[in-house]
Amino acid sequence: MQIKSLVVGLALGASALTSTAALSATEIQWWHAMGGRLGEVVNEIAEKYNASQSDVVVVPTYKGGYEDTMTAGIAAFRAKEQPHIIQIFDAGAATIINAKGATVPVADLMKNFNIEDYIEGVRYFYADSDGKMIGLPFNSSTPLLYYNKDAFAAAGLDAPPTTWEEFEAMAPKLKEAGFTALAQSHSPWIFSENFHSRHNIQLATGNNGYDTTDVEILYNNDHMKMHWSKVKEWLDAGYYGFYGRAWGDNQDAFVQKKVAMWLGSSGSFGGLTKSADFEFGATFLPYWKSIIEEPKGTFIGGAALFAMSGHDDDEYEAVADFFGYMTAAENQVFWHKETGYVPITSEAYAVAKDEGYYESTPDAEIGILQLSQPGGEWTKGYRLGYYVQIRDVMYKHFDDIFSGAASVDDAFAAMETESNALLKRFNDTYK
């Protein structure tokens, strides 16, 4: 890292010789978790920004996965070597936001900030309880249903299910056609967090955790238990495939035509286009008609950019300028098209629409449409401490449900006890 910044510094120094304006350039460190193609797009954005003006130089650095990036940021902060901008994922939001004084809220940082500019589903996930945005949503995605059109044709089906009731009717036909009907890649995110949003159910006390850290989890509810009893039934009947906890294991099962439908992220769209050799479509996350007549929207997953505290005013001005550039419609559209993540502002969405992007690739719009569906009381997201561990607890008990090691009731009761112990620990720590 030191060597790298030294090299970058030298390179900058060299370029500064040719341009006097660059001598006063403010260097902004940006640590992110975007690997592979996503990382290339991040670098492109930074290069474009650097070329667009001469006062600020943004230096993006890939720090590994989401957890690695957060750990690197924490270690750097403790050593007072923190970057200006860090990308923190959804499950880590409570850790950084509740550490009072670790970040500078985006709403304070950016000039002319108006939360209404952002699309419904992304507005409040990274906001505090008063609705003030703390982190700038960056790579925002939401769970979608992808389906293999060939498999549907083979089973004599013409449209994907909109409700789980419809799914139950379709699954046997797909099985007859030789397909496992469904797999999904992130049970806590899709079958728990967004399940609550879609059906407008509260998932934790204290306003889903936004108002206080003194909270208890409400996952042990009848709707969740009903859903998971069904999933277990589907698994036993051969309608549901479980290929492991890893995201890719389940996506591969879809790409290799083992399963006819796959619940993934709106951000998976770009990758699927390249890897699937069959025609596929995307549609909204199904819901239970028995729970809600009109489903609500989902909220975002992915990560946000946080400005870390402890820097100079002119550096924050530079960060604000860069955030302004990032949220500009044309750059959002570029990010949206290159990666499949949703544009975060209404203006950017309108621009992509006017360009006719969704006429040529209608599936790319599904995520935004779902995020723009009417919100309810419990659709803005959640803010729960030690949520990375809570997700591990959930995975553990979901495994037990699948393997039959625990009944649905026992699994959810244990999940509640263990999650609440973690939440209590978090509350006592982050006073």
Place this chain on the structure above:
Amino acid sequence: MKRVQFEHSSLPYLFVAPQIIIIAIFFLWPAMQAIYQSFLLEDAFGLSTQFVWFRNYSDTILSPSWLQAAGFTAIFATLVTFISMGLALLLAVKANEVLRGASTYKTTLMWAYAIAPPVAGLMGNLMFNPLIGDLYKFFNAIGWDFNHKLDAFDAGFVVVLISVWKQVSVNFIFFLSGLQGIPKSVNEASMMDCNSPTRRFWTITFPLLAPTTFFLMVINITYAFFETFGIIDTTTRGAPGGATNTLVFKVFQDGFRGADLGGSSAQSVVLMVLVLALTVVQFRFIERKVHY
């Protein structure tokens, strides 16, 4: 007899200094930090700190997931140590007897030593992949309803198999050199007295190998406790239902992924004490039976 007393010089201290400094910086100092941190309840960014005595210990070590991990680690370490040492001993004895192409056998058996645990894990992961894994398909084809993504036994089987495979070559090298260190005359003399090779092995060869065996046991237990992290991390990551979670992997999960520094420090202190105690027991009670 009068002991010869040499003149003291500071030179020896200078020679051991690099080692001492390395131990102090990379072991003692972090260990002290971990002990200190284990008494604190502190947010990840270090902005608020409370001293809480043994709260971190009671919170983490009494939790069902830690107890589960401790149980698995004990079984896992026992299996990995005994199976990998047993297999390596068998292979070493056989390879030592081979006359033709001996070096080919030896080289092939040592090969896996060069592979790092995470790489071994990744290879295992591929072989056990439910969609493309050959071993996964093979086990299912022979009538074993194998599914390590959901079955705790099968998952344990996978991590033990990979860990053993990775470690056999190390043990093999040591056992082979141990066997070659046994004087030929001893073997020849025993042949005159006893006709059964099995009996000769257990009464002559095995006791003479005891120092090697003891050393390997210490090394293997440490390997199973700590170094298999890379294998767990690249294969099961503790799944299904925490059934293959080891103590060291849990320290990583809570500390590095979950940003719970106090709880993770408390766990690593307990782990340190456990392994220390285990090593002391080995040296006090088992080493007595070893004749050098």
